[in-house]
Each structure stands twice: as C-alpha cells, then as structure tokens.
Amino acid sequence: MGKRTIIPFGPQHPVLPEPVHLDLVIEDETVLEAIPSIGFIHRGLEKLVEKKEYTEMVYVIERICGICSFGHGWGYCAAVEGAMNIEVPDRAEYLRTIWHELGRIHSHLLWLGLLADGFGFESLFMHCWRVRETILDLFEETTGGRVIFSVCKPGGIRKDIDADTLSRMVKTLKDLKKDIKELTDVFLNDTSVKNRLCGVGVLSKADAEELCAVGPVARGSGVVQDIRLAGEGKYDDIGFEPIIETGGDSYSRCKVRIREVFQSIDLIERAAEMIPEGEISVPVKGNITGEFITRMEQPRGEAVYYAKGFDGDKASRHLERMRVRTPTNMNIPAMVKTLQGCDLADVPMLVLTIDPCISCTER
Amino acid sequence: MSEKKYKIQDIRNIAPVDLLSQVRDIKDDGYRFVQLCGTKKEEGYEILYSFDKEHVLLNLRLIISDEDEVESITKEYWPAFIYENEVHDLFDITFKHNALDYGGNFFKTAEPYPWK
Secondary structure, eight states: OOOEEEEEEOSSOTTOSSOOEEEEEEETTEEEEEEEEBOTTOOOTGGGGGTSOTTTHHHHHHTTOSSSHHHHHHHHHHHHHHHTTOOOOHHHHHHHHHHHHHHHHHHHHHHHHHHHHHTTOHHHHHHHHHHHHHHHHHHHHHHSOSSOOOOEETTEESOOOOHHHHHHHHHHHHHHHHHHHHHHHHHHHOHHHHHHHTTSSOOOHHHHHHTTOOHHHHHTTTOOOOGGGTSSSSHHHHOOOOOOOOOOSHHHHHHHHHHHHHHHHHHHHHHHHHOOOSOSBOOOOSOBOSEEEEEEEETTEEEEEEEEEOOGGGOBSSEEEEEEEOHHHHHHHHHHHHHTTOBGGGHHHHHHHTOOOHHHHHO | OOOOGGGOOEEEEEOGGGHHHHHHHHHHTTOEEEEEEEEEOSSSEEEEEEEEETTEEEEEEEEEOTTOEEEOOTTTOGGGHHHHHHHHHHHOOEEETOTTOOTTOSBOOSSOSOOO
16 A cells, blocks of 8 residues: 655646645545635625625626626626516527627637646647637627626616627637637547546546536536526527536546537527517616525536525615625535546646636635 | 526525425435525524525525524535535534534635624
C-alpha cells in the first residue's frame, strides 16, 4: 500500500479560470477522496436586495456571471414577474429565448476552448474562441453589450430586434455551422483527444440521480432532465427535445454540449421564423409583494430563482429575499464522486467537464 | 390551456420536528433535491427546501427561532451538505448530524461572517 498524501489543488491553478479549492487525498497516483471548499470570491450579491429596488436589482443579478449573464437576468425578471402576476408579451418571450440560446452557444464554445486548453491543444482552443467571437458580435449588434447585456427588465425587454437583423443573425449562425462542425469533429474523432476523454470520470445514471446532478453532467449520464421542457420561454411553441447521451464519461458530457450548440442554432432559426409582431414590454409599477420560485436551463444546467417581497404594511420596492441557486452548486457533489478513484493526471479534465462556474456558485 | 408546470407554486409550511419524516417521504416518492435557502426574519429564520419531480417543484418551509438547531437532511440527500454548510456560514444556523460538516470553514471570506 502506498503512502497517503494530501495535495492542495487550486484555488489558483492553470486549468481553473476561477478559484475553487480541492484537497486531494491521494495514494500513489490515485485520488481516494476530494474535499472541496469555496468562498474565495463571495460577493454577497443576494444581500444587495436590501439596497437596490426590484427594478434595479436585475443589473446586479446579471453580474453574477459574465458567461450566462442573460439567463440570470431573465431568471430574475421571471421570478419578479411571477410574484407580481405580470404577463410578458409574446414577442419579448421569443426574443428572450433567442438571446438565451445565443448565450448557450457562446458558453459551450467557451467551454470547448477551455477543455482544449486543458489537454494542451492550444490551436483548437484558439479556434473555438475565434468562432465564439462571432456570437459575441451578434450580442453586441442586438443588445449593445458583449458580456453584460441589460436588455431584460421586469415586464419584458428593453430592445427589439428588427426583421432584417434577425434574418442576418440566422444566416450568420447557419454559415457558422460549417466552422463549428470542423472544430467539433476534432473533439469527437481525434484519437489524442478521445484518449483524454473516453472512459474518464464515469458517472453512472444512478449516481447522477442520487447526487442530483443537473445540465449536461446529468444528460451525459442518460438522465432526461432539462428545465426547457417545462420552464420559461417559448420552447413549447418552437419544439424542443433534450439532448441525451448515455456514456456517463467525459466524452459524453463533451458530446452533449457539442450537440446542444447545433440544437441552439436550430432553435434560434425556428424562433426567428415564428416570432410575432407586437409589444416588447408591459409597464411594471408599484411595490412588490408575494413570492415566486422559478427555474431556467442555463448552459451549465438548472438554475433556481426565488423572489420574495415583504407582506402587508411592509411591502415596498425592495425584495425581502432574492435567492439564486446556480448549476455548479448542484454539480460539485457529482464532481467529487467522479474524482474518487481517478488518476491524479485526470483531475484537471474531470474538474473541467462539469464546466464549473465559481462566480455563479458563490454570488 | 393547462397551466404551465413552472407556474405551479407548491409551498408547504411544516414544523421543524416533521422535517426529516417529510423529507424521507419525498425521497421515497422519487423527488430530486433542488436547493435550500435561508432568509433572515425579524425573529429567527425561514428555511425553504425545494424538490423536483418531473419538472414540478415541491417546497417545504420551516420557521425557526435564533436558537433553534435544524436536523440535517444529508442522510436522505447527501448533496444538501453544500447548502447546509453555506447557510451555516452565512446565517449561523446550525444543522445537526450533517454528513459533511466543514465546521464553519466552507466559505473563506476576507470579512468576518456570518452576516445577520
């Protein structure tokens, strides 16, 4: 039996874009246990509801994450709209759906680049991020921002997209498919890449369910779970089926995200065809009371938004509580499980394949 | 047209003493644990537990005093350790029998906590 050693992994590590710390208990080159700890970038954003009115708070919530900021803004607005019984115009819901799927493409391409960087394929990393720039250009053209968009507000959206711009967006995305296909074929078919992903970090369907995994981590293990099936947005109308892979390994998680990139392009195309004319927002006035809990399918998985106003005489323009539970929170237990028994050299790959977003997790 | 699933708001108030038995029943019914969150009230705290089955949420709400300790649900749902440690560190609520208790060291912040 080898000697047991504890290796600190992170919070600063070349493979980690954000700080998370793992104590890896190893014996020889095998990881026996991984103990996570967080809190290095806790910003207390939820507590800011005490200082910001519910109409201003959307700007704070968007800043939870620089990758899925649109989805966070939408989730917050949906929770507020639910608490206040506000019906959002159809056109606004379609545009929210389009921007949300654009965010998914951008997030998955960013992750694919980080994965390539993680296994040392630098040119592949650069190409992924080159293609991603086109998505950011589309965001900039339609919202004015590349990272923080500020187009969602309680009651609808702030900016419309005209028909010409929408059709140009769809054409750009269709043209981009060829580039993305070339890139993703490398992830799916290259022997050296497959050697790093296939059979590594297997999470069985039973374990994924027991550990309450979400998003591509759960779907890569065969769990049919996607909040777009029953959540906000126009997914019912445009037609949506979740992407499921059954391998449960790092390759399956990668494949789910790759297939979702193409699916998101198709969803945007259908939404652009079906979008109705009309208003993009309704006025929202007065104090906020009541409570509402809702969920969004962010690129990394299910995110929960809970808005609660003060009751009775205490009702004001401030929320009593705003809670955001992000997907990485839910995938840390699954990550800890897949790390048990893996080779030390595979730890960076495994940590990456849950697509951890620590800014989201800590808020 | 039937109501969309996400609009169903099933929030049940329960007594702290009933928490474990309720959670056990929920687990037996095949629910997935989604989240728990704490809210500071004028007197004590409110804790909201959420569970999912077929994309519909079931929520349990507990009201506790400042001194109360809460039974951990990690025996039924191990991933809840993340939330119980988070709520302990940020709100100073103690969870008894937590399967993975960080002893107040889960969050590492520059400012002292908990914030009340």
